[in-house]
Amino acid sequence: MSAPEAKAFDRRMLEALICPVTQTGLRFDQEAGELVSKAAGLAFPIRDGIPVMLVDEARKLD
Numbered sequence: 835m836s837a838p839e840a841k842a843f844d845r846r847m848l849e850a851l852i853c854p855v856t857q858t859g860l861r862f863d864q865e866a867g868e869l870v871s872k873a874a875g876l877a878f879p880i881r882d883g884i885p886v887m888l889v890d891e892a893r894k895l896d
Contacts, residue, residue, distance in 0.1 A: 844883070845862060847885065848860060848862055851869065853873060868893070877893045
């Protein structure tokens, strides 16, 4: 994610978003431009300031 995209993401959204797999909270990884669900082992991308909360689009964490 480029710097403008990271700035476009509203961190207040984190209060309303949950992992679609585990129904747990998410952590915003600004450097990677992703919302991370440690419980599910997935990282959801943010594109144009919009979180993509689709499991098929998520990256598996190591």
